[in-house]
Amino acid sequence: MSRVLSLLGKDRFAAVAAVVLALVVLCALFGPPLLGALAVEQNLRAVNLPPLSLDRGWAFVLGSDSLGRSVAARLVVAAGTTMAVAVPAVLLSLVVGSLWGMWAGYHRGWRETVSMRIADVILSFPSLLLAVVVLYVFTPGIANIIAVLAIARIPIYLRTARAEAVELRSRLFVDAARTFGTKDSTIIRRHILPIVAPTLLTVAAVDFCFVMLTESSLSFLGIGIQPPGMSWGLMVAQGRQELRTAWWIAVFPGLAIVLTTVSATVLAAWARIAFDPAQRWRLTVPGARKRSVEPTP
């Protein structure tokens, strides 16, 4: 752990990204209980206050919206909603997709064919269209949004895990385990999962951004999180009505989305190198990482 931290300290971008993500997680954990009341408190004498002024205290440092609610407090509380949707959706698709993919790739045959067909069908269809129909028929609550996002992203892990498992099943150590009479489920758990896991976790980190962006799009379009719930996408939608008079209501939640996704991307790219024993040295030698990216002419 301390080694990871010292590696992180050497890469300025990754360190900043880690701090931003830690802040978002802190907001998501402690924001709703601490600022939940302030975020919904209306104050019709403080409507559309401009940002960056401390006349009304720190709560209104990012201005207020058309009902006089503090934009800063709403941002913090909405971080909780965003995480409450994105984290379970990513975990669900990661677990289901990985297990399914390893199972399909290990057994091959009809199990693989059917699984790959299902993945093709889900992927060949725009995720938003799937969400539109499902969220129309069911009500757009948090659980349904998580389910839609998870189903839409399962194929990503399914394909990755299958490809790796197909390659691993012909390796000598798997053959050896099979000769000893090890059960298939044990081989997958003990011999395939540990090798596939780092790749899948990297995919999950990148996919986290996709899921977050999709959730905010859905909320923005009015088929995701519903008022009085709070989400960054929904806040942008609400600010859109006031764009001419109060630009800050739409700008800050969008910035929050961009900052979070950029940080997650940067940290995922860093983690891919840091957790790969063959590449970790690049982080300790200044400039080595940059040189490695350039192709030799």
Place this chain on the structure above:
Amino acid sequence: MLAYLRRRVLSSALPLLVVILGVFFLARLTGDPTNLYLPLSATAQQRADFAARNGFDQPVLVQFVDYVGQVVRLDFGESLRTAQPAATAVLRAFPATLQLAGAAMVIAVLAALVVGSLAAYRPNSAADRAASFLSSAASSTPDFWFAIMGVLVFAVWLGWLPTSGTAGAAAWILPVVTLLIRPFGVLVQVVRGAMVTALSAPYVKVARSKGASERQVIFGHALRNAGAPVLTVAGDLAVGLVNGAVVVETIFGWPGIGKLMIDSILQRDFAVLQAAVLVTAVAIFLLNILIDVGYALLDARVRQGAMA
């Protein structure tokens, strides 16, 4: 070639069938379909009448046969809002989306080919750094927010462009730019990768040694061979463009199929939503076939069935 196409049509038809089945079962098996079609204020009498008129009181199997017949005839019932056939509303909105998405895709592909080739030709040049910055920015910025920032800066503050509508060339700029930024960001990386590989291939050396100009080497020899992966990714992106079109059309009031979908969701007009989703699914099916044809034209090995 024909055997190849037949195989591709069959495999692309599967998702289409799943969508048609999925919409039916979602609508019928999750309770009373009249709840989907009629407003919440409808009386019990109205619901019963509506159910009888549309055959919702029949057994599921009979309903299914009816439904398939309707889909084949493109008869999706009437819109609750306008009392027009839902298919008419969808087909009227369709060209607007096609124009918008087509313009965005053509510009994105052309720009990505030029910028990506230059980036591959001179690594770490201005074009290379611009390409990698743009593609990482595009993948982490929500398109709805990008569009709203565009409106804020160019329409509200500077007043150069209109905020919405389709009148005049200026109205096209913001929607098309918003829509193309993501496919461009991905494509430029794909072109760059494919071109780096192609430029180090022996045939490029041959072309240079026989005295072909650099421009011809890049755009005539290397780019042609880098075409196949670019086409594959461009096809996937074109399907994904439907997601972007829904957002962009909603923001800019573009009278296309995406705006129609969102409007019919907000006003609970299930007939139109169903028609829009199914027509989009058919369009994606046709697009996939077109991409397969393009793939075969680009690569003789695919044409002759040497590759699956």
